[in-house]
Amino acid sequence: MNQKGIGYVSKTPNFLIEGGIGMKGEPRELKIKVNGMLYELKVKPKALLSDVLRKDLKLTGTKRGCLESTCGVCTVILDGKAVRSCSILAVQANGHEITTIEGLAKGDKLHPIQEAFINHGAIECGFCIPGRVMMAKALLDENPNPTREEIRLAMQGVLCADSGYVKQIEAVEIAAERMRGGE
Amino acid sequence: MARKKQTKVKTPKAAVVLNEVVDSTLREKYSVIGKPIPRVDARAKVTGEAKYAADIEVADMLWGAIKRSPYAHGRILNIDTSKAERLPGVKAVITGKGFGGFKWGWSRETRDEEPLAVTKVRYLYEGVAAVAAIDEDIAEEACELIEVEYGPLPGVFDPFEAMKEGAPLVHDDRPGNICVEYHWDFGNVEKAFAESYLVREDIFQTPRMAKGYIEPPAIVAYWPDSTHLTVIPAKGSPYFPYRILSNCFQLPLSNVQIIQPFIGADFGGTKNDMVNGDFSAVMLAKKAGKPVKIVYSQFDELTTCLRRHPMWITIKTGVTKDGKLKAIQTKVISDGGAYTRMSPLSNFLTGVCMALPYKLPNFKTDVYCYFTNNPSSAAMRGHGIYHTRFAGDVQMDMIGEELGIDPVEMRLKNAIKNPEPGKMYETINKLTLATCGVEECVEKAAEAINWKENKKRERVKGDKAYGIGFACGTYLSGTKLSGHNACAAMVRICEDGSVNLMTGATDVGQGSDTVMCAIAAEVLGIGLKDIDIKRVDTAHTPVDPGTYGSRVTVLAGEATVNAAKDAKQQLLEVAAKEFGVKPEEIEIKDKKAFVKANPEMSIPWARLVRMACYTNPGMVIIGRGQSKRGISTYGLADFTTGTGDIGTNYSFTAQAQEVEVDLETGVVKCTDNSVIAHDCGFPINPPAVDTQVVGGAYHPGVGAALYCEFKMDKGLTLNPNLVDYKLPRAYEAPMTKVIHVITNDPFGPFGAKEASEGSTCTAAPAVINAIHDATGVWIKDLPAKPEKVFWALKEKREKEKK
Numbered sequence: 001m002n003q004k005g006i007g008y009v010s011k012t013p014n015f016l017i018e019g020g021i022g023m024k025g026e027p028r029e030l031k032i033k034v035n036g037m038l039y040e041l042k043v044k045p046k047a048l049l050s051d052v053l054r055k056d057l058k059l060t061g062t063k064r065g066c067l068e069s070t071c072g073v074c075t076v077i078l079d080g081k082a083v084r085s086c087s088i089l090a091v092q093a094n095g096h097e098i099t100t101i102e103g104l105a106k107g108d109k110l111h112p113i114q115e116a117f118i119n120h121g122a123i124e125c126g127f128c129i130p131g132r133v134m135m136a137k138a139l140l141d142e143n144p145n146p147t148r149e150e151i152r153l154a155m156q157g158v159l160c161a162d163s164g165y166v167k168q169i170e171a172v173e174i175a176a177e178r179m180r181g182g183e
Numbered sequence: 184m185a186r187k188k189q190t191k192v193k194t195p196k197a198a199v200v201l202n203e204v205v206d207s208t209l210r211e212k213y214s215v216i217g218k219p220i221p222r223v224d225a226r227a228k229v230t231g232e233a234k235y236a237a238d239i240e241v242a243d244m245l246w247g248a249i250k251r252s253p254y255a256h257g258r259i260l261n262i263d264t265s266k267a268e269r270l271p272g273v274k275a276v277i278t279g280k281g282f283g284g285f286k287w288g289w290s291r292e293t294r295d296e297e298p299l300a301v302t303k304v305r306y307l308y309e310g311v312a313a314v315a316a317i318d319e320d321i322a323e324e325a326c327e328l329i330e331v332e333y334g335p336l337p338g339v340f341d342p343f344e345a346m347k348e349g350a351p352l353v354h355d356d357r358p359g360n361i362c363v364e365y366h367w368d369f370g371n372v373e374k375a376f377a378e379s380y381l382v383r384e385d386i387f388q389t390p391r392m393a394k395g396y397i398e399p400p401a402i403v404a405y406w407p408d409s410t411h412l413t414v415i416p417a418k419g420s421p422y423f424p425y426r427i428l429s430n431c432f433q434l435p436l437s438n439v440q441i442i443q444p445f446i447g448a449d450f451g452g453t454k455n456d457m458v459n460g461d462f463s464a465v466m467l468a469k470k471a472g473k474p475v476k477i478v479y480s481q482f483d484e485l486t487t488c489l490r491r492h493p494m495w496i497t498i499k500t501g502v503t504k505d506g507k508l509k510a511i512q513t514k515v516i517s518d519g520g521a522y523t524r525m526s527p528l529s530n531f532l533t534g535v536c537m538a539l540p541y542k543l544p545n546f547k548t549d550v551y552c553y554f555t556n557n558p559s560s561a562a563m564r565g566h567g568i569y570h571t572r573f574a575g576d577v578q579m580d581m582i583g584e585e586l587g588i589d590p591v592e593m594r595l596k597n598a599i600k601n602p603e604p605g606k607m608y609e610t611i612n613k614l615t616l617a618t619c620g621v622e623e624c625v626e627k628a629a630e631a632i633n634w635k636e637n638k639k640r641e642r643v644k645g646d647k648a649y650g651i652g653f654a655c656g657t658y659l660s661g662t663k664l665s666g667h668n669a670c671a672a673m674v675r676i677c678e679d680g681s682v683n684l685m686t687g688a689t690d691v692g693q694g695s696d697t698v699m700c701a702i703a704a705e706v707l708g709i710g711l712k713d714i715d716i717k718r719v720d721t722a723h724t725p726v727d728p729g730t731y732g733s734r735v736t737v738l739a740g741e742a743t744v745n746a747a748k749d750a751k752q753q754l755l756e757v758a759a760k761e762f763g764v765k766p767e768e769i770e771i772k773d774k775k776a777f778v779k780a781n782p783e784m785s786i787p788w789a790r791l792v793r794m795a796c797y798t799n800p801g802m803v804i805i806g807r808g809q810s811k812r813g814i815s816t817y818g819l820a821d822f823t824t825g826t827g828d829i830g831t832n833y834s835f836t837a838q839a840q841e842v843e844v845d846l847e848t849g850v851v852k853c854t855d856n857s858v859i860a861h862d863c864g865f866p867i868n869p870p871a872v873d874t875q876v877v878g879g880a881y882h883p884g885v886g887a888a889l890y891c892e893f894k895m896d897k898g899l900t901l902n903p904n905l906v907d908y909k910l911p912r913a914y915e916a917p918m919t920k921v922i923h924v925i926t927n928d929p930f931g932p933f934g935a936k937e938a939s940e941g942s943t944c945t946a947a948p949a950v951i952n953a954i955h956d957a958t959g960v961w962i963k964d965l966p967a968k969p970e971k972v973f974w975a976l977k978e979k980r981e982k983e984k985k
Contacts, residue, residue: 044320046320054238058240059231060231060234060237060238061230061231061232062231063235063237063238063397063398063447064237064478065397065398065399065481066397066480066481066482066904066905067480067481068481068482068904070481070904070905070906071397071481071905073397100231101229101230101231102230102231104230105230110226110229110230114229114230117225117229118221118222118225118226118229119221121219121221121222121870121871121873121874122874123222123225123228123229124448124692124693124694124874124875124878124879125396125398125445125446125447125448125691125692126224126225126227126228126229126233126445126447126692127235127396127397127398127445127447127448127692128397129228129229130229130231133229152913152914153913153914155912155913156912156913156914159397159905159910159912160397160878161394161395161396161397161447161448161450161878161883161910162396162448162450162692162693162874162875162878162879163692163874163877163878163879164874164877164878164879164881164882164916165878165882165912165913165916166874166877166878166916166918166919167870167873167874167877168913169913169918
């Protein structure tokens with residue numbers, strides 16, 4: 001990742017490596033609840049939450065995009081708040097509760113947000129969709145009746161390359177209405 | 184540039200052979216297509232089940248990482264990998280030498296790139312070595328331990344430096360750093376300029392741009408045994424790596440298996456082509472004897488992968504007094520970057536498509552693409568056409584203003600008319616059109632945005648100014664290049680009546696899997712849910728050129744129609760026997776086969792299939808179909824003369840866009856008052872066309888107009904993240920309206936042409952024209968960032984004071 005000879009560009013958050021909890025640090029214990037299941041793991045201190053979800057728990061629905069908090073496709077819900085799992089150390093999530101896209105449907109029954117995204121044709125390549133749906137869920141859990149501006153503000157956190165946001169914003173509106181109706 | 188000698192163009196005769204696959208009576212009776220079709224892959228994507236390349240894990244898998252060059256131009260003097268090899272956990276280390284001198288490129292004549300640089304690096308962060316280790320951290324740490332000695336060389340970082348006499352050469356055997364050039368002359372521009380009422384010359388500039396997809400390149404590679412290779416890459420055109428890896432590792436094609444996962448979008452370029460990581464993963468897997476995965480970061484993508492060509496376009500246009508185009512002459516300079524890649528095609532399209540969508544009787548162009556020590560340039564949505572269409576459509580408004588002709592009127596005067604059914608329109612450089620809806624697109628867009636009223640309104644309100652701009656776009660669909668461009672489909676009817684569809688086409692998010700399923704269901708007379716499409720696996724699916732040149736719906740669609748018809752025919756014969764009639768007397772619809780003359784005589788689909796499969800001797804029903812439109816019988820483009828059909832047919836778009844300009848700060852915003860009228864022939868899945876037009880074309884277009892550009896400093900990308908690059912987010916995304924203009928093209932399946940790539944070309948000129956409508960200033964170099972608009976407004980105010 002870091003290339004010698006280039007002092008002025010740095011992609012990896014170096015403080016994670018050099019700030020005393022480097023990659024050679026001893027593995028630490030991690031207890032987290034993910035999608036209702038309690039996990040006890042040993043993780044590298046520098047391990048990102050997204051890495052632990054994807055590599056250790058094999059929950060690859062949470063995508064790996066930029067690793068620098070710009071794209072938002074790794075968004076998960078931590079204690080009710082949407083967070084970017086690429087920008088949180090796994091050990092910081094110790095003792096907390098996480099929901100990923102895999103934990104959203106109840107068995108075969110999809111969450112209203114998921115259904116709205118399918119039925120409204122809001123999905124293209126789908127790479128941002130898990131992060132976007134989690135972002136929408138965090139929004140609607142906190143604010144069941146958001147304005148279009150508030151939805152835009154939430155959707156602002158997740159980049160999309162090809163669906164143009166329009167149908168996604170409308171899908172969240174549709175889902176919000178259905179959820180208010182008790183679904 | 185090696186100019187290709189190609190078959191002389193055969194222009195289709197005036198009498199058009201109407202689409203043999205669909206007759207017009209059937210068109211009225213569609214049961215599946217032409218209405219909203221839910222995407223077949225939406226559920227997998229919304230639940231997180233869909234596996235993209237980076238999500239794939241194989242037992243015993245290693246992680247790979249690339250050692251990259253810190254110089255944009257330099258000789259590689261020595262590479263010492265010994266320290267890296269000794270790091271615990273490292274399983275294999277490779278350098279470019281291990282590839283035995285293999286070079287690859289877009290065509291046979293342009294193979295100028297090594298899998299990893301061997302003697303010389305030509306752009307910053309080019310890969311020179313790679314490591315596979317038991318985890319990602321160790322692989323990266325090992326890369327740091329590889330010691331590379333370089334002899335730095337002076338570089339060239341834009342085409343104007345590159346063309347100077349005595350400039351350093353990017354490729355020692357390419358004098359003048361010329362990557363490719365084209366010179367075409369149609370009609371007589373000099374005479375036409377002399378006869379013109381008004382002649383105007385302007386220079387426009389389009390910047391270096393990122394593709395903007397969120398999924399960076401990723402690959403998993405392994406060797407099931409020493410003669411078979413399996414690769415799971417994030418590629419929109421899996422048959423590119425199929426052929427390239429077969430060459431590179433000297434394997435017969437039969438032993439190269441490319442399995443296509445879900446693809447996180449592709450807008451041309453990188454995901455068609457290869458990156459250092461692709462070759463490295465395969466070589467490391469071979470050396471380590473274990474599967475290897477390499478996942479690029481977005482930083483790797485934005486610093487090393489392919490970009491849109493920056494271009495400098497000088498355009499000279501002559502018009503009659505009433506605004507009709509008499510002649511256009513262009514000179515285009517473009518920055519091709521370090522390697523040839525697809526530059527011959529990009530620059531070809533830049534030149535050749537100037538003759539659309541307006542009637543143009545005389546045209547001359549000179550296109551020069553130069554090598555520089557920047558990352559390579561290549562295809563990006565609206566490939567090549569985007570640049571000159573921007574120049575042409577903005578200059579059209581400049582001319583209209585000088586002549587006092589309204590922008591809508593200018594476009595209607597010049598728009599190519601939709602040819603009468605059965606007739607063809609031929610451009611000056613022999614592009615042929617059976618349908619062209621651009622005139623209707625302009626009319627509908629102008630009406631929807633209420634131009635008649637709005638053009639009279641006051642532009643300035645307080646410190647804001649509002650304006651509306653128009654632009655037209657076009658794009659080829661079903662691209663026809665040289666060589667093997669046929670593609671095929673297979674329809675396998677399972678004994679319970681369910682159906683597998685196998686094509687070589689890749690859905691990168693555009694929704695082609697859904698369209699292919701819908702086409703198969705429509706032809707077979709069954710439901711969408713009865714069809715299961717298989718993603719590409721080169722060991723099993725038929726060959727296909729790939730997802731580029733807007734070719735999938737038109738060509739893979741045609742193959743699917745033919746395969747479904749073949750399978751259906753086999754079933755019709757069984758039913759015919761049962762009813763004692765001829766097969767052509769039977770139809771299948773709504774999962775029922777019936778005698779057309781007597782619909783009472785019918786068999787349900789599932790029973791018919793079972794009958795066919797189980798009745799002695801028992802059939803295995805596999806329908807096969809091929810696309811014929813993409814092959815040379817129907818004419819090919821000639822790269823030497825710049826004539827002939829590069830597309831099977833052509834889509835058209837007109838866009839009307841309102842902007843709000845902050846007169847104090849120069850900040851421009853696109854408002855929700857926006858319309859795109861699009862002629863994609865016939866929308867097989869209308870909502871998918873909408874999302875494509877809005878998301879795959881309009882928003883990237885707004886990004887190109889107002890926000891996105893790579894900032895470079897001597898080969899170094901200064902804004903290699905999507906925040907500083909300013910990829911549009913939800914706030915910068917106006918809620919535009921899409922209008923479908925239906926022209927039913929005879930050359931596409933069910934009348935379809937490509938959807939939305941042409942619309943990529945309209946947003947930038949429409950926005951620039953709208954800024955002018957609002958404020959009176961012209962921004963000729965994209966993007967129209969606040970500081971540019973601010974200075975232009977200031978200059979205008981100062982001029983007005985004098």
